[in-house]
Amino acid sequence: MDILRYVPLGIYLESPVTWLHRLDARVKLAWLLSILLSPVLAAGAWRLGIVAFLIGLTVTAGLPLRVWVRQIGLVLALALLTTGATAIAPEALGVAPAPQRQGTDVAAYGLLSAASETVTSESARAEEIAELRAYDWSEFGREQSYQYIVVQAPFGLLGRAPIQISRRTLTLGIRLGTLIFTLLYSSTLFLLVTAPEELAESLAVMGRPLQRWGVPVSELVLTLTLALRFLPLVLEEVQNLIRAIRTRDIRWQALGLRGSAGVVLGAIERLLANLLLRAEQTAAAMQVRGYEGPERLVAWHVFRLRRRDLLVLGLLPLFWLCRITLA
Secondary structure, eight states: OOHHHHOOTTOOOOSSOOHHHHSOHHHHHHHHHHHHHTTTTOOHHHHHHHHHHHHHHHHHHTOOHHHHHHHHHHHHHHHHHHHHHHHHSOSSTTOOOOOOOOOTTSGGGGOSOGGGGGOOOHHHHHHHHHHHHHSOGGGTTTTOOOOSEEEEEEEESTTOSEEEEEHHHHHHHHHHHHHHHHHHHHHHHHHHSSOHHHHHHHHHHHTGGGGGGTOOHHHHHHHHHHHHHHHHHHHHHHHHHHHHHHHTTOOHHHHHHHHHHHHHHHHHHHHHHHHHHHHHHHHHHHHHTTOOOGGGOOOOOOOOOOHHHHHHHHHHHHHHHHHHHHO
């Protein structure tokens, strides 16, 4: 399995260049933070709207179908699995309902109104109790369409109680599923259309005021750049290691548990050795190219807000206005 081809999560797409690529990295970063923060304390309708907004943004961006279909498929499958597992989970594990009722000495089981407590006449109180007891409570609330149990299956799992989905579990499942999808896919889409160097430089520009308080902005930006560049190398090493194990046609059943564990530990050791070698090669390449420290970084991009950037940035207050009014 080619990880870099079938699981392109967090990898920059150089071509084709879409209108999302041409946007300023600071504008895209502001929208990313807004999308990640807007679902906090929001209703389920807003969370589902964010999911639909991300999918619609991907479709209208003109990205290759082979790229974003795999990404959306993986993240959406994880979100749906989380939503389904949470929706069918019982609300209280191992807790049996124990209804408690008042004794018959309490008049009408506490259903008398507060005004009846001031009634001094025993005959009036007895008439009120008789009316309450004579009322057909089986018809109470039957006209209302509200149902707490949304779906109830006639069967259960492993001989347990029947599976049912209540409003509480369904709401909780939607919250978890949409939050996972928003968190994973929005970050993936942002890294897909933003170069690592452009992202690092935008963070450096936005974090310059923090240098007055002694925050090492340049070191943090350099670390982020190297981490984003190192991620494809890690995936490539894992991919090469999987291919090497497959080509050797190892008989796992003949090796047994101890032999299989030894092969896995050997593969992990080789992976760590290769990653350390790649890191050493990266450091040597930086020294050869005359790297003199984070204080003298090379500016690769000239940040300038164009008309389309101002237009997209102007839609951000409207986004938050809809968030406040609708959710």
